[in-house]
Amino acid sequence: MQSALIFVLQTLLDLYIVTFFLRVVLAWTRADFRNPLAQFIIKVTNPLVIPARRLIPSIGGLDTATLVVMFLLQVAATALLASVGCGAVAEPAQLVLTAGLRLVHLVLSTYTYLILIYVVASWVSPGGYNPAIAMLSGVVEPVIAPFRRVIPAIGGMDLSPLFAILLVQALKIAIPAARLCTAF
Numbered sequence: 001m002q003s004a005l006i007f008v009l010q011t012l013l014d015l016y017i018v019t020f021f022l023r024v025v026l027a028w029t030r031a032d033f034r035n036p037l038a039q040f041i042i043k044v045t046n047p048l049v050i051p052a053r054r055l056i057p058s059i060g061g062l063d064t065a066t067l068v069v070m071f072l073l074q075v076a077a078t079a080l081l082a083s084v085g086c087g088a089v090a091e092p093a094q095l096v097l098t099a100g101l102r103l104v105h106l107v108l109s110t111y112t113y114l115i116l117i118y119v120v121a122s123w124v125s126p127g128g129y130n131p132a133i134a135m136l137s138g139v140v141e142p143v144i145a146p147f148r149r150v151i152p153a154i155g156g157m158d159l160s161p162l163f164a165i166l167l168v169q170a171l172k173i174a175i176p177a178a179r180l181c182t183a184f
């Protein structure tokens with residue numbers, strides 16, 4: 001029963017944290033914020049980002065308030081999961097390190113899934129317009145574009161997403177997965 005609770009908590013918390021990551025990426029790529037999916041992300045993240053912006057200024061066009069909120073949410077989520085899964089409170093330094101590593105893994109996993117969804121959508125509806133796919137394109141293209149410049153299309157097949165996924169997965173393997181306990 002405890003494993004199911006940890007799974008549900010981790011999934012819900014990760015999905016919420018991913019919305020903050022998407023907000024950062026959408027701002028970084030200068031996405032169209034009139035997009036319905038972008039509006040959803042803004043509305044879901046505004047309750048925590050708006051107050052943080054009063055205290056944390058943007059640095060060099062980077063939405064630092066959202067990044068700080070995202071990291072603090074990851075620290076809180078890691079602490080909650082550790083207390084539920086391990087039954088103990090972790091040391092602050094260990095908690096921050098684990099939260100940082102878990103956040104990096106979450107971001108890399110999110111990019112893997114987004115690239116896969118982008119590829120499948122390009123097969124299902126090539127050339128069609130969908131607001132969600134347009135936003136997805138804005139998020140994924142900055143990662144795929146460098147590969148596309150180096151790797152030519154072979155027989156009409158664009159292999160750049162494959163190489164992008166390989167790099168993202170290699171980074172995920174290279175970065176250690178810190179755990180506070182074995183329960184999560």
